[in-house]
Amino acid sequence: MSDNIQTVTVLSKTTWTPNLFSFTVTRPDSFKFTAGQFVRLGVNPSQLQYYQQPRAAAEQAVDEEVFRAYSIVSSPFDEVLEFFSIVIPDGAFTSQLQHLQVGDELLLNTMPFGFLTLARYQKPHPKDLWLLATGTGLAPFLSMLQDLQTWQDYEHIVLAYSARTVEELAYVEKIEQLQHNFGSLVDNPAKLIFIPIVTRESMTDALSERLPKLLLDQSLQQRAGIALDIDSAHVMVCGNPEMVEDTKETLKSLGMVMNRRGEGNIAVENYW
Ligand SMILES: Cc1cc2nc3c(=O)[nH]c(=O)nc-3n(C[C@H](O)[C@H](O)[C@H](O)COP(=O)(O)OP(=O)(O)OC[C@H]3O[C@@H](n4cnc5c(N)ncnc54)[C@H](O)[C@@H]3O)c2cc1C
Ligand SMILES: NC(=O)c1ccc[n+]([C@@H]2O[C@H](COP(=O)([O-])OP(=O)(O)OC[C@H]3O[C@@H](n4cnc5c(N)ncnc54)[C@H](OP(=O)(O)O)[C@@H]3O)[C@@H](O)[C@H]2O)c1
Structure with a gap:
């Protein structure tokens, strides 16, 4: 795993619609960013609690990490990191991410990117x-x-x-x-x-x-x-x-x- 990648824990989840949700995760102490920047989040389907349950969709999950760019919703001064996500039913990332539950772990590349600041x-x-x-x-x-x-x-x-x-x-x-x-x-x-x-x-x-x-x-x-x-x-x-x-x-x-x-x-x- 790259030096920049850290494990973060899901603290909360808000479902807006079947295709839209938000979630917060722990913020690594050393992670700094500027408002407007994005990070790369990773999911390993086999590490979601959902995968541990005997459900047909989960059984099809591939045991490999998928990363995607995500803008940070929360302020640079918050103790937690918040994200706002679409669900693309056949998308490699969000078809898995949609199942995340409080307590699950995600991967965070702590290199912030972007110039929309x-x-x-x-x-x-x-x-x-x-x-x-x-x-x-x-x-x-x-x-x-x-x-x-x-x-x-x-x-x-x-x-x-x-x-x-x-x-x-x-x-x-x-x-x-x-x-x-x-x-x-x-x-x-x-x-x-x-x-x-x-x-x-x-x-x-x-x-x-x-x-x-x-x-x-x-x-x-x-x-x-x-x-x-x-x-x-x-x-x-x-x-x-x-x-x-x-x-x-x-x-x-x-x-x-x-x-x-x-x-x-x-x-x-x-x-x-
Ligand atoms: C700089 C940057 C910041 C991003 N920030 C966010 C964010 O904060 N929240 C977020 O949900 N996504 C964000 N995205 C998109 C995100 O990286 C993924 O594309 C998204 O999570 C879907 O991943 P997927 O593998 O499920 O589908 P993908 O294979 O990545 O995408 C499949 C298709 O879904 C559609 N799609 C992808 N993302 C979205 C979206 N956000 N809204 C509507 N349709 C979409 C497009 O038609 C795309 O071709 C960002 C992308 C970039 C480049
Ligand atoms: N939203 C859903 O219910 C849903 C469900 C399943 C999958 N998806 C998939 O998610 C993706 C899009 O979802 P989304 O609703 O978040 O995003 P979206 O299609 O980008 O729509 C969000 C807003 O952007 C507007 N918009 C779209 N194209 C525009 C343009 N060229 N100029 C100005 N405004 C524009 C839309 O207006 P218009 O209404 O005029 O397009 C809408 O108000 C698509 O790939 C879609 O297939 C969405």
């Missing part, structure tokens, strides 16, 4: 931060929103989070708590503007179109109540690669530029 932007920052996510692409933004520095660095923070159904719009209560708790710490409860988007059913107070369309026809900007332009905003985009591509092109058509070597508005991360 606010440190990539040179200071001084523009006024506003726009965080645009689909599905589990919400994860890195939750970590950033639990870092007080993020709240101190921007005048407004817009979080637009798109899911297919209301049920799949996970973490809404947590987002509302962050709005209240961190908003109070910076004396501005209105600093975080949360815009839920539900695309395959109707939900009161949610927008219903895909992100690029909402940006192009200005409905997202109108809903946020602030302008989005090259001088006023940093924009981060995370999740479905087609969404990332379409949103990036839309932002460019609105005058924004990719962030390179600290300069420019747009930073993106594709999940597959």
